[in-house]
Amino acid sequence: xxxxxxxxxxxxxxxxxxxxxxxxxxxxxxxxxxxxxxxxxxxxxxxxxxxxxxxxxxxxxxxxxxxxxxxxxxxxxxxxxxxxxxxxxxxxxxxxxxxxxxxxxxxxxxxxxxxxxxxxxxxxxxxxxxxxxxxxxxxxxxxxxxxxxxxxxxxxxxx
Amino acid sequence: xxxxxxxxxxxxxxxxxxxxxxxxxxxxxxxxxxxxxxxxxxxxxxxxxxxxxxxxxxxxxxxxxxxxxxxxxxxxxxxxxxxxxxxxxxxxxxxxxxxxxxxxxxxxxxxxxxxxxxxxxxxxxxxxxxxxxxxxxxxxxxxxxxxxxxxxxxxxxxxxxxxxxxxxxxxxxxxxxxxxxxxxxxxxxxxxxxxxxxxxxxxxxxxxxxxxxxxxxxxxxxxxxxxxxxxxxxxxxxxxxxxxxxxxxxxxxxxxxxxxxxxxxxxxxxx
Ligand SMILES: Cc1cc2nc3c(=O)[nH]c(=O)nc-3n(C[C@H](O)[C@H](O)[C@H](O)COP(=O)(O)OP(=O)(O)OC[C@H]3O[C@@H](n4cnc5c(N)ncnc54)[C@H](O)[C@@H]3O)c2cc1C
Ligand code: FES
Ligand code: FES
Numbered sequence: 001x002x003x004x005x006x007x008x009x010x011x012x013x014x015x016x017x018x019x020x021x022x023x024x025x026x027x028x029x030x031x032x033x034x035x036x037x038x039x040x041x042x043x044x045x046x047x048x049x050x051x052x053x054x055x056x057x058x059x060x061x062x063x064x065x066x067x068x069x070x071x072x073x074x075x076x077x078x079x080x081x082x083x084x085x086x087x088x089x090x091x092x093x094x095x096x097x098x099x100x101x102x103x104x105x106x107x108x109x110x111x112x113x114x115x116x117x118x119x120x121x122x123x124x125x126x127x128x129x130x131x132x133x134x135x136x137x138x139x140x141x142x143x144x145x146x147x148x149x150x151x152x153x154x155x156x157x158x159x
Numbered sequence: 160x161x162x163x164x165x166x167x168x169x170x171x172x173x174x175x176x177x178x179x180x181x182x183x184x185x186x187x188x189x190x191x192x193x194x195x196x197x198x199x200x201x202x203x204x205x206x207x208x209x210x211x212x213x214x215x216x217x218x219x220x221x222x223x224x225x226x227x228x229x230x231x232x233x234x235x236x237x238x239x240x241x242x243x244x245x246x247x248x249x250x251x252x253x254x255x256x257x258x259x260x261x262x263x264x265x266x267x268x269x270x271x272x273x274x275x276x277x278x279x280x281x282x283x284x285x286x287x288x289x290x291x292x293x294x295x296x297x298x299x300x301x302x303x304x305x306x307x308x309x310x311x312x313x314x315x316x317x318x319x320x321x322x323x324x325x326x327x328x329x330x331x332x333x334x335x336x337x338x339x340x341x342x343x344x345x346x347x348x349x350x351x352x353x354x355x356x357x358x359x360x361x362x363x364x365x366x367x368x369x370x371x372x373x374x375x376x377x378x379x380x381x382x383x384x385x386x387x388x389x390x391x392x393x394x395x396x397x398x399x400x401x402x403x404x405x406x407x408x409x410x411x412x413x414x415x416x417x418x419x420x421x422x423x424x425x426x427x428x429x430x
Contacts, residue, residue: 002165019165019207020197043195044341046262055236055265061194062266065165066187066209112261131342132260 002065008033009077015064023067024048024059027074035075035104039134046133049105049112050074056112058132075104078111086157087111087150096146098137109133110147114154121151160197167209171216171296171319174208178317181206186319188232188271191263216270216321219243225327227251231270231320236261238269250331250349254281257335259342270320276369278309278400279343283370284333288349288361292324299324308368328353334420335364336413338404345405348373348417350425352384360389360418365410367398376418386419 004015008031015026027033027050038060039047048060051073059072078085087110090096097103113129114121126147127140135143164181168174178184185204187193188211196202210216216232219241227247229238238244239256258264258272258281272282273293286293286302293300296319305313314320328351335347344364352358358380360373373395379388394414399407 018162020160020162022160041195041198043191043263046260049262052265056262057265058262061190061198063165063190063194063207066167066190066211068167109261116261129261132262 004064004068006064006067006070006072008072009074010071017064019063019065021064022060023050023062023064023072026064027059027072033074033076037101037104039101039105044132044134045102046105046109047102049108049133051108051112054115056109056132073108075108078107085111086154087114087147090146090150090153091143094142094146094149096138096143102133102135102137106130106133106135106143110150113147114151117151119151119155121148123148160194161200161203163204164206165209166206167212169212169214171213171321174210174213174319175296175317177206177208178319181208184208184317186210186274188274189234189267190271191259191267192271192275192277210270210319211268221247222324227325227327228322229269229325230322231273232268233270235259235264235267235269235272239264247325248328248331250333250351251285251325254285254333254349257281257333257337257342269323273305273323274312274314274320276306276310276312277343278366278369279338279345279364281333281335281344281347281363284344284347284349284361284363286323287370287372288331288333288351288359289325289328290359291326293320294322294324295320306370310369326353330425332421332425334417334424336417346410346413346417348414348421350380350418350421352380352425356381358384362395362414362418365397365399365414367400371395371397373414373418380422384422384425386422389415389418389422 037047039045043061050059166177182205184206187207187209211232217230220228222228235255235258239252244252290302331351333349335344346364349361358377360376363370375392376389379392399410401407
């Protein structure tokens with residue numbers, strides 16, 4: 001058993017579990033934060049994307065034990081205040097989803113790329129940086145559109 | 160995944176001790192290769208010794224006038240975003256920034272990639288193409304001696320990579336034809352020319368025994384450093400991989416195309 005202390009969406013947690021416990025299973029099964037999805041077995045789909053210390057990472061390929069002292073943000077922790085986060089609002093506005101399965105991961109990746117590139121986020125860069133997220137429905141066009149709109153909306157503010 | 164013990168030691172000595180005391184240990188760095196492999200039960204180590212808590216394995220530093228050092232546990236993202244790296248040789252950051260996707264780059268490390276020696280990985284082409292020095296917990300090994308075969312290296316049981324040292328090339332470039340799903344190299348070619356006039360051409364993604372040097376291209380480029388030089392020079396006599404992604408003769412053709420692209424893109428580094 002390993003004991004790991006870290007934060008999830010700003011809340012201090014202590015996870016006592018077998019070393020093999022994956023972050024995504026802890027989030028979904030223990031904390032009941034089921035917005036983080038599992039779409040594959042090969043670390044390729046990005047449905048499980050969360051932020052660890054401000055960087056997008058795939059929670060299906062992280063052990064909780066690796067996270068001592070880290071800050072984890074999930075899709076549930078993204079919105080500040082009452083309304084949705086700007087990226088969530090943009091996905092709604094521009095119809096950046098169909099079934100919605102990939103959407104939490106897409107949004108977590110989108111926030112990460114807006115943080116890294118700011119206003120330099122061109123359509124080419126968005127498409128390139130979405131390489132770790134798979135969507136089986138939309139064909140990506142509206143996802144890219146949503147991210148572009150969100151980046152424009154958010155220029156000047158901290159994502 | 161089978162159960163295992165997990166340790167995150169603070170220094171190399173403690174890590175080596177933990178590895179020596181375990182039945183069947185594995186070092187864990189970014190986990191971007193090892194954890195998927197364990198999830199599929201293709202690997203089942205008894206103990207994971209996480210090396211990312213070892214401060215001396217992290218970072219990027221100039222070494223002397225012409226050198227660069229990268230710690231084994233430095234992430235692909237850190238390498239791709241580093242100004243020290245881009246000032247040293249832009250091809251290094253470009254290569255790191257082309258690995259997988261942003262999430263993989265935020266976690267995966269150069270040490271894990273080189274230790275793993277996947278035949279389609281990018282970093283082996285850099286280490287062989289620069290004949291970099293691989294520093295381990297025991298010794299130093301040159302790129303030329305490090306890669307032994309597919310997923311095989313000169314590392315012995317319990318030997319840990321601590322860092323890599325590079326000598327500045329006059330100019331260098333990396334071109335890859337990525338697999339559209341995984342971004343691993345179907346073929347990747349690293350070309351470097353050094354101050355003494357020597358040229359090295361390293362090819363990843365193609366060889367059944369992993370990364371290799373294309374010697375005829377190196378000789379032709381010493382005579383004339385231009386994409387014309389690799390147009391007709393004989394292909395290295397190695398067994399090319401043939402799979403669902405690309406047949407052997409297609410890979411051989413791609414090597415020439417990627418080498419030409421790398422040569423055309425070659426930029427003289429600043430300073
Ligand atoms: C979706 C996806 C796409 C990818 N695309 C690419 C790509 O395009 N190109 C590419 O090159 N790679 C790609 N990778 C692999 C990625 O680069 C990995 O990060 C890398 O291969 C392994 O590094 P790691 O730090 O994650 O190592 P780990 O997975 O932690 O370890 C890998 C192996 O190295 C050993 N090891 C780790 N550190 C050390 C050390 N310091 N000393 C000795 N042994 C050590 C471990 O025991 C293990 O056997 C991809 C991975 C994924 C999941
Ligand atoms: S579930 Fe994590 S990448 Fe697919
Ligand atoms: S909206 Fe269905 S998978 Fe993307």
